Amino acid sequence: MKEIRTPATTVERLPLYYRCLQKLSEQQVEVISSKDLGNMLGIPSTQVRKDLSYYGEFGRRGVGYEVSVLLKNLEKILGLDNDWEIVLIGAGNLGQALVNYGNFRNLGLEINYALDVDQGKIGNHLGDVKIHSVSELDDLVQEKDIRIAIVAVPADSAQQIANKLVANGVEAIWNFAPTRLEVPEEIEVRNEDLSIGLISLTYHLSE
Numbered sequence: 001m002k003e004i005r006t007p008a009t010t011v012e013r014l015p016l017y018y019r020c021l022q023k024l025s026e027q028q029v030e031v032i033s034s035k036d037l038g039n040m041l042g043i044p045s046t047q048v049r050k051d052l053s054y055y056g057e058f059g060r061r062g063v064g065y066e067v068s069v070l071l072k073n074l075e076k077i078l079g080l081d082n083d084w085e086i087v088l089i090g091a092g093n094l095g096q097a098l099v100n101y102g103n104f105r106n107l108g109l110e111i112n113y114a115l116d117v118d119q120g121k122i123g124n125h126l127g128d129v130k131i132h133s134v135s136e137l138d139d140l141v142q143e144k145d146i147r148i149a150i151v152a153v154p155a156d157s158a159q160q161i162a163n164k165l166v167a168n169g170v171e172a173i174w175n176f177a178p179t180r181l182e183v184p185e186e187i188e189v190r191n192e193d194l195s196i197g198l199i200s201l202t203y204h205l206s207e
């Protein structure tokens with residue numbers, strides 16, 4: 001049987017549906033139509049139905065989606081029903097902001113460990129998270145079976161850190177350093193480059 005690949009744009013929208021459904025659930029809304037869900041997110045109802053149809057038959061024609069059922073299913077699809085252990089490398093300005101960002105918790109996600117090379121930072125706490133020496137990376141990643149890492153070190157250290165992470169079993173990297181990481185094909189890398197967002201605005205104003 002030919003496997004149907006879910007478009008990347010659909011996958012990108014799933015967290016939006018999830019967050020929206022969380023809000024609806026908090027507001028005790030039990031059922032939502034694709035039209036209303038789409039209106040809340042600025043997405044056409046046809047797109048909402050198509051996106052969700054890749055994962056199953058969640059809605060009922062003329063009725064809509066049961067919020068709690070769709071929320072539970074999306075939680076599973078997005079892997080948010082797992083207790084992921086996440087390590088941050090580089091507890092500088094950005095790293096600190098990420099650890100202190102409370103909204104990850106609303107998704108059931110948490111940065112559990114922070115590593116840095118700076119002796120002046122090692123031993124300090126970012127909230128509940130103690131900053132450990134980066135020399136502990138190998139042992140920590142292996143012992144805690146960490147599969148997700150956040151790289152927030154300067155660009156010239158990022159590749160070396162990525163190599164160590166991958167060698168110790170990390171499978172997914174959220175990379176904030178403005179550099180392309182060379183990793184094996186099976187490693188999932190998500191690059192976050194804030195300057196690209198800002199440049200897209202200056203580009204449009206300059207047209």
Ligand SMILES: NC(=O)c1ccc[n+]([C@@H]2O[C@H](COP(=O)([O-])OP(=O)(O)OC[C@H]3O[C@@H](n4cnc5c(N)ncnc54)[C@H](O)[C@@H]3O)[C@@H](O)[C@H]2O)c1
Binds near residue numbers: 090115118194
């Ligand atoms: N600050 C931002 O808003 C921002 C935005 C986008 C991208 N970035 C990128 O994210 C990265 C971090 O930015 P920042 O502003 O937090 O810088 P920063 O200088 O404040 O922090 C970097 C931290 O990494 C640590 N570090 C350096 N080498 C290391 C190594 N080998 N192992 C472990 N820790 C190491 C430093 O001691 C420092 O604490 C940079 O690559 C930067 O370009 C930053």
